[in-house]
Amino acid sequence: MQVDDFDISDDDHINDPIEVADATTFSIVFSPSGKIVTHKLRVRNKAAENNPTTPNQSDYDDVFNSPDNITKNNTGLFVQDDYDQLGYDEEQSRKKFKIYDSDKLKKMNKEERYTEYLEKIKFICLNPYTGEIVKKN
Secondary structure, three states: OOEOOEOOOOHHHOOOHHHHHHHHOOOOEEOOOOOEEOOEEOOOOOOOOOOOOOOOOOOOOOOEEOHHHHHHOOOOOEEOOOEHHHOEOOEEOOOEEOOOOHHHHHHOOOOOHHHHOHHHOOOEEEOOOOOOEOOOO
C-alpha cells in the first residue's frame, strides 16, 4: 500500500519532517473540460518567483509564499514548492488522497505513524471524468 504516489509502505518512510511534508501536501488538477489530469507541477506565488525572501519580491502573495515570508512577515498561508530541503518541491498531481487528523499524526510516535494510523485509513478516490468523490458502498 502507498500513500499517494510516494513509496510509503512502512513507518521508516514517514518518520521525519521532510517525508511528512511530502506525503501530506498535494494538488488536484482539472483540464478545461473538467477532467482530472495528472502532471508534474510546482505551486508558487502569483508572481511565479523562485524563493522570494521579502513580501516585495513575492508580490505580497497571501496564499503561497516562502517560509520566511509566512513566519516573519505574516504573508502567505502555504509554503510554495521551491524548498526541496523541507519536502516542498515538484510533485505529481493526484487522483486519490487520504483525509487524516493532523493533530493525531503529530502526537503519534513517529515510528508508528504508518502502521498504527495511515495504513488503516482508506483512500478517497476521484472520478477522473467528473472530479467527484467516488462513493464506495
